[in-house]
Amino acid sequence: MSFTSRLGIGLTFGLLLSLSTPFIIPAISHNSRLATAQAQTQPTAFSDVPANYWARDYIAGLTKLNIISGFGDGTFRPNDPVTRAQFAAILRQAFLKSQPTTAQSFKDVPAGYWATDAIAASRSAGFLSGYPGNTFKPNDRILRVQALVSLANGLKYPTGNPQSLSNYKDAGTVPDYARPSTAAAAQANLVVSYPTPDQILPNRAASRAEVAAFVYQALVKAGRVDPIAMKPERRWQTTPITTIAAQASAVSLSRDGQRIAAIAGDNLFELKTQVWNTQTGALLKTFMAQEDYRIPFAVDISQDGTKVAFITSTLYTSDLQLTVQDVENGSLLLTKSLNPSENQFPKPNPNASTGRGVSGLAISPDGKQVITQVNLQVYGADTLYSRLDFRDIATGKVTQSINLLGVDDNNSVGFVVSPDGNLIASLSTDYRNNNIWNLGIVTRVTIWQRNKDNRFDYLTTLPISNDEQAVFNVAFTNSNLLNLTATSSLTELIAERPSETRLETWNPRTAERVSSTVLPMETCIKPSRVALSPDGTSYYSSSPIMQSPYDTYLSIGTEPNTETCSGDIKTGAFQKLPAQPFAYQAFEFSSDENYSAIATVSKFGSSDIQIFSKSQN
Known part of the structure; x- marks a missing residue:
């Protein structure tokens, strides 16, 4: 009722x-690590991603490519936030499988850390950088604007025209440093906001579903996957x-x-x-x-x-x-x-x-x-x-x-x-x-x-x-x-x-x-x-x-x-x-x-x- x-x-x-x-x-339930795919048999249907869920096709597409996966209980947990380390792991699965991991290590990412190689590969390729004092803060949540900037920079998109952000009601909340790269991401159709498509929501923590959408759209831009057809x-x-x-x-x-x-x-x-x-x-x-x-x-x-x-x-x-x-x-x-x-x-x-x-x-x-x-x-x-x-x-x-x-x-x-x-x-x-x-x-x-x-x-x-x-x-x-x-x-x-x-x-x-x-x-x-x-x-x-x-x-x-x-x-x-x-x-x-x-x-x-x-x- x-x-x-x-x-x-x-x-x-x-x-x-x-x-x-x-x-x-x-x-x-809760699990701090964003799992990556382990086998080609990874299922694409999750109990908490219904057929009419807005990001279902993005999630299914990345799951089939072994870029992301769900959890042992059959869930995907689409609303969970993504940490910087988890985002690096996704980037490596999607774009950096052959990227060397010889970049300078961060002080707060020890050699035995589960995402060390993914973080190093992301740094080498220009997707992710650290903070003052050579720290990475792997457990911090990655914001939507940070994920978009990371993809635009790592994939070497041309600097975008900040004027292209004027279509979004909250464009004024995009940090100054991020405006050119966010504009580039927007022009490449990476920005996905549901259920408010006229907002970027830059300073909100990115969810697993949102990251899946950003990454899938980046793969579309690269010609590696087909665009998701608009549903009537x-x-x-x-x-x-x-x-x-x-x-x-x-x-x-x-x-x-x-x-x-x-x-x-x-x-x-x-x-x-x-x-x-x-x-x-x-x-x-x-x-x-x-x-x-x-x-x-x-x-x-x-x-x-x-x-x-x-x-x-x-x-x-x-x-x-x-x-x-x-x-x-x-x-x-x-x-x-x-x-x-x-x-x-x-x-x-x-x-x-x-x-x-x-x-x-x-x-x-x-x-x-x-x-x-x-x-x-x-x-x-x-x-x-x-x-x-x-x-x-x-x-x-x-x-x-x-x-x-x-x-x-x-x-x-x-x-x-x-x-x-x-x-x-x-x-x-x-x-x-x-x-x-x-x-x-x-x-x-x-x-x-x-x-x-x-x-x-x-x-x-x-x-x-x-x-x-x-x-x-x-x-x-x-x-x-x-x-x-x-x-x-x-x-x-x-x-x-x-x-x-x-x-x-x-x-x-x-x-x-x-x-x-x-x-x-x-x-x-x-x-x-x-x-x-x-x-x-x-x-x-x-x-x-x-x-x-x-x-x-x-x-x-x-x-x-x-x-x-x-x-x-x-x-x-x-x-x-x-x-x-x-x-x-x-x-x-x-x-x-x-x-x-x-x-x-x-x-x-x-x-x-x-x-x-x-x-x-």
């Missing part, structure tokens, strides 16, 4: 069950391929978009979990709560579409129960109470209003575990209990629990899981420093990483709080970057009139911001209602047409017309759709990026789930 879907759940059930706004999220642009169709007549408050798509699970019903007491075929609109299964007076409010379907998990709560006691069932035959796979025992949290003030709720639910990408987050909170104040539980679906046993209160004093409001299941981002906010209108606004993102024992350890915390941002719609991309939408003005946010909404991309393993793009200033762009696509380039947003400040708080049944729009960060394409008489309840992209679903409810009483697909132009 997407962040946006969970947001709708939080608004609907927050006051009823004293819930935090819900979200969901996933991890990766694929755009979202504006007419749904299927319309399902159901009023849904939350939706979840299988990876291929062929199945959709939803919490649906005409009113609170008729809510149930249902699964449909998105291509035909046929209802496949309806799952009812195991007991009367239970209301489902969170749902997730497995990546392969064969399992569905949902959480129910009693209306007045907030008794929480997890259920996992088989979509094919309806069999019950797991049912467990999610209520924390009293000895697991400090005893609250008897006069305080407390409530327990669920901020997240996800079936792991391999379909073997279900991950839940349960909170116990003194309303409007401290959280007493907040825990991530990883439960084996086959046995029902909890394989790991993470006490989120042990990380910081903020109130945890959800989590999301990376597509490969190796990273989890837990999200939190601080109610004590903000007011009630800040319910569910993320101010802290903490990253957890799967270790060799198949358990998650704390990795890092993104420094988003340094910018005093209010964050929404956190989502991993298929390449394990983390996208989020943000606005920094609380006053404007409360009024639903933020002066600026940004789509930011972060590398969760290094806690570095990769890019930041300001979204168009349109009435349909609302920070809390921007859904982010798995490839990191598309977004969808919807917002009521405001007649007055009070329109924000109107009920769904009387909400004014809604404007919707979609955009592409890579191309800048933006499409604003005609206003419709419905309210946007939930939205989700399929992980393969081919389908999307929007759940709507009309002020005239009709409700449906619309399925959209991408077309090849």
Whole structure:
């Protein structure tokens, strides 16, 4: 289930069950050495480089040439930074196999160092030089501008015209020393920036994917490989391929978009979990709560579409129960109470209003575990209990629990899981420093990483709080970057009139911001209602047409017309759709990026789930 879907759940059930706004999220491993190819049989498909990944063809091309390779676990780790020593190793594989290694050695590169010969060859050929004091700093990350300058100098490109950099918005950030060589690299088509082709991003650490793109383009310039063919642009169709007549408050798509699970019903007491075929609109299964007076409010379907998990709560006691069932035959796979025992949290003030709720639910990408987050909170104040539980679906046993209160004093409001299941981002906010209108606004993102024992350890915390941002719609991309939408003005946010909404991309393993793009200033762009696509380039947003400040708080049944729009960060394409008489309840992209679903409810009483697909132009 997407962040946006969970947001709708939080608004609907927050006051009823004293819930935090819900979200969901996933991890990766580390190796300091950039491996070089060992055999002609090196595979070109990596588990973390999906078919629609922007650098897939560059990576596959260099892998086939034995210039780069992946890791023993079948991953490529495209977002990992590249050190100077690793870059030298790539240069040698690509351009310097016969280059002598008799250059003067650096003081900080001992004779037995793994990259000594590669560094010496790169120095001899003029690709890389050192620093004052005859040092090389092999473990420093190489910046994008340094990699481009290295290639332009080592391949002896003619000095470029600095005026050619004027096509890039951030040309002024290129260091003076690097401008001629960077211009030469640009004129040779070496500069590849995704998803912002009009930026050089010179002072950012180069990733493995970016280095692969630079080197491949240099091989194209040298006539050693064919240029990568431009792929036809694929755009979202504006007419749904299927319309399902159901009023849904939350939706979840299988990876291929062929199945959709939803919490649906005409009113609170008729809510149930249902699964449909998105291509035909046929209802496949309806799952009812195991007991009367239970209301489902969170749902997730497995990546392969064969399992569905949902959480129910009693209306007045907030008794929480997890259920996992088989979509094919309806069999019950797991049912467990999610209520924390009293000895697991400090005893609250008897006069305080407390409530327990669920901020997240996800079936792991391999379909073997279900991950839940349960909170116990003194309303409007401290959280007493907040825990991530990883439960084996086959046995029902909890394989790991993470006490989120042990990380910081903020109130945890959800989590999301990376597509490969190796990273989890837990999200939190601080109610004590903000007011009630800040319910569910993320101010802290903490990253957890799967270790060799198949358990998650704390990795890092993104420094988003340094910018005093209010964050929404956190989502991993298929390449394990983390996208989020943000606005920094609380006053404007409360009024639903933020002066600026940004789509930011972060590398969760290094806690570095990769890019930041300001979204168009349109009435349909609302920070809390921007859904982010798995490839990191598309977004969808919807917002009521405001007649007055009070329109924000109107009920769904009387909400004014809604404007919707979609955009592409890579191309800048933006499409604003005609206003419709419905309210946007939930939205989700399929992980393969081919389908999307929007759940709507009309002020005239009709409700449906619309399925959209991408077309090849």
